[in-house]
Amino acid sequence: MSQFTFIQKPAMIHTPGKSDPYVTRVSEWIEQDWSWNGTYDLGVVGIPLSKSSISFSGAHSHPAVFRQLWSAFTTYNWDEDIDLKxxxxADFGDVTMHITDILQCHQNIEEGVVELVQRFPSLLPIFVGGDHSITYPIVKGLMRARQQRIGLIHFDAHLDVRDTLYGGPSNGTPMRSLIETQAVQGEDIVTLGLRSFANSKEYREYAEGKGMKLFTQKQVKQQGLANLVTWAMEYLGEKCDAVYVTFDIDVMDQSVVPGVPAIGPNGLTAAEIFESAAALGQWEKTLAMDMVCVDPTKDTRDITTRVSVHTFLHFLTGYYKRVNR
Incomplete structure (x- = not known):
């Protein structure tokens, strides 16, 4: 039985096997005994919600496939000579979802985050979506639990500032919802990787009017993603107590991530995202992160989920450097 009210064991648990004493798989490393005794450096929480997606999405199945693939990866980062083991x-399981009520799902997410942070205040939470609507209740929960000024570094092809009057809360509304509920100030959001022919002029004007700092795919290519991430860290670091990082996987090129609902050409590369994830994991102001909008039902040989697992592992490589300075 879960020790949390709003977080439960995932529907399927993959039992790790040990075949080689000289190899540690991610599935062996991340604790799944559900006792949660002691302290943890980091914890994984699945949020299997995609009924709030504007277009059809099977992103609710991403947490399960994400865990299933842990056995395909080792904990050793060769390039950095770092072993994450x-x-x-720990794997804390999945936030409980209501079968039809999106608002109740969002409330469960917020309450689950508050529970987790209050129980493990020094934990680095990693949230595995789910569609992008989950970022709104996650950050609201972090705000309630920590009472800090939180900024966002938002990797996305889309602004996510749609008006909730047209379709209610969705994967297209999290940034607007955070701004309009005053959970986050517009000027404390930096969005990287916006794609042409995926947004509207009206929503651009709304975002700019709220002070969001916006960078397109073209600007990223011209200025370099690493340079813009460094700029975002300096910009937000001066005024925010902590920063939340959200990776909408559709920010990458469709050739890299075929299993996202909104595929598009000329996106960011996997190498660019992995480098950014490592830098942000290492930054002391990074409070938590999520990865959203991966749809395994549209994927080929789990290509896209493998990219999200690599994003996770590179982020933790940076975090390893942070805690071992």
């Missing part, structure tokens, strides 16, 4: 990690 030295970090203490």
């Amino acid at each position: 030295d970090l203490k990690a």
